[in-house]
Amino acid sequence: MKRTHMKSINLKEKYDHVNDFWHPHQIGIVDNMQVLLAKIKGEFVWHSHENEDELFQVVKGTLYMQFRDRTEVVQQGEIIIVPKGVEHCPMTKNDEVVQLMLFEKLSTAHTGNVKDEKTQTDYPKI
Amino acid sequence: MKRTHMKSINLKEKYDHVNDFWHPHQIGIVDNMQVLLAKIKGEFVWHSHENEDELFQVVKGTLYMQFRDRTEVVQQGEIIIVPKGVEHCPMTKNDEVVQLMLFEKLSTAHTGNVKDEKTQTDYPKI
Numbered sequence: 658m659k660r661t662h663m664k665s666i667n668l669k670e671k672y673d674h675v676n677d678f679w680h681p682h683q684i685g686i687v688d689n690m691q692v693l694l695a696k697i698k699g700e701f702v703w704h705s706h707e708n709e710d711e712l713f714q715v716v717k718g719t720l721y722m723q724f725r726d727r728t729e730v731v732q733q734g735e736i737i738i739v740p741k742g743v744e745h746c747p748m749t750k751n752d753e754v755v756q757l758m759l760f761e762k763l764s765t766a767h768t769g770n771v772k773d774e775k776t777q778t779d780y781p782k783i
Numbered sequence: 784m785k786r787t788h789m790k791s792i793n794l795k796e797k798y799d800h801v802n803d804f805w806h807p808h809q810i811g812i813v814d815n816m817q818v819l820l821a822k823i824k825g826e827f828v829w830h831s832h833e834n835e836d837e838l839f840q841v842v843k844g845t846l847y848m849q850f851r852d853r854t855e856v857v858q859q860g861e862i863i864i865v866p867k868g869v870e871h872c873p874m875t876k877n878d879e880v881v882q883l884m885l886f887e888k889l890s891t892a893h894t895g896n897v898k899d900e901k902t903q904t905d906y907p908k909i
Contacts, residue, residue, distance in 0.1 A: 664863065732793075735794070737792065
């Protein structure tokens with residue numbers, strides 16, 4: 658698919674191309690950062706990123722961002738920034754499919770410091 | 784105001800602190816990039832950024848992103864990425880107040896290569 662430089666990017670249309678859970682798809686690049694879309698359901702993997710912050714925006718649904726000492730509820734339209742080095746584990750409740758947009762460095766590994774069956778190394782460009 | 788690390792950031796609440804048009808306010812930092820909120824109305828200033836890409840997300844309203852050869856309409860919920868070096872001039876129609884979220888390098892100058900009465904050098908942290 659042709660990249661969308663200087664074109665409006667409609668998130669709803671882009672999400673139609675995202676079929677797997679926990680598999681980010683890249684919709685754009687801003688300097689050294691990438692913009693990713695993901696659909697998530699259930700619980701991810703506890704991990705941290707040694708050198709990268711991560712921004713999550715909830716496009717649809719409710720995200721429960723678990724930290725070791727508490728869980729932060731992130732509602733539709735809200736964002737949360739997870740600083741480098743902080744262990745986190747995204748989760749949804751009641752099998753809700755939650756749509757996320759992420760901003761992070763191009764170098765950011767999917768599950769950071771851990772390797773898991775959920776770990777993705779290829780982010781399709783849509 | 785205390786920064787919102789690892790806390791949900793509610794854009795609607797943050798916009799209550801943005802009173803001037805064309806004056807970005809910083810709501811977060813992701814590595815070398817900043818997340819800005821702005822309310823805009825009318826026409827901005829033609830400019831480009833030599834070394835920085837810029838991402839705009841329309842949180843409310845309709846953005847008309849003018850390029851020299853065409854105008855791209857960016858609806859609520861959509862995003863557009865303006866690559867470095869490309870002249871652009873954001874605009875709204877019919878005096879609509881449009882709410883934007885921007886994602887760009889910390890080093891990005893407000894009006895890029897030009898200086899104008901609209902140029903802001905200080906982005907309040909909210």
